[in-house]
Amino acid sequence: MSDLVLEGRRLRHSFGRTRVLDDVDLAVRAGEIVAVMGPSGSGKSTLLHLLAGLLRPDAGEVWLAGERFDTLSERRRSERRLAELGFVFQFGDLVPELTVEENVELPLRLMGVHARAARARASVMLERLGVVEHASKRLGEVSGGQAQRAAVARALVHTPPVILADEPTGALDTTTGELVLEAFVHAAREQGTAVVLVTHELRVASWATRDVLLRDGRIVGGSAAPSSGPSEPLAEVAP
Secondary structure, three states: OOOEEEEEEEEEEEEOOEEEEEEEEEEEEOOOEEEEEOOOOOOHHHHHHHHOOOOOOOEEEEEEOOEEOOOOOHHHHHHHHHHHEEEEOOOOOOOOOOEHHHHHHHHHHHOOOOHHHHHHHHHHHHHHOOOHHHOOOEHHHOOHHHHHHHHHHHHHOOOOOEEEEEOOOOOOOHHHHHHHHHHHHHHHHHHOOEEEEEOOOHHHHOOOOEEEEEEOOEEEEEOOOOOOOOOOOOOOOOO
16 A cells, blocks of 8 residues: 555564564554554554664564665664654653743654644644643643643644554543544544554543554454545544
């Protein structure tokens, strides 16, 4: 498929003697939202880290936008990760010394975007995620849920082709969690962003276009390959 933006091919990875992933294939095309589900210890977060180039697989391949990704140098992987990926960690991982707005601006500034333009784009994303009134605060002055929404804004602000999200709504109540999911759906529909999200929640997975079930490091359910039809989230987004 010409619109594949991210592929993991026969991925294997171990920590010590423990095999965490065992011949996992996953292909994602532009505009898809793929929910990766499974019990704790099934390899979900490891898969996300391999796809993001934060870990190198013991065997297998990762392809990003048609180019082999896992064999690139650390510097080149970092450059492509900055430009082409948005990553949402389970607990946000914002920079505590920066304000909420400065955290969201950070990918743009690292990419050379002018400060005024970066601030304007950060404001739009913070507004969409419902935390623009906290823009000037530092992490110690906002709640965990507000910080997590700021982390999602940071991942989306530079409109990357791929978003990788590890339990992005885990620290959020239902209403604010839906703001995050709506932002992912908006990015998928309007910008063609591919979203891969790890979740334990069926409610969250219902927003995806398809799901993948991992158990003991293997895909045991769902669909690891894109369908040939249009990618439409299962849940509806309010206009």
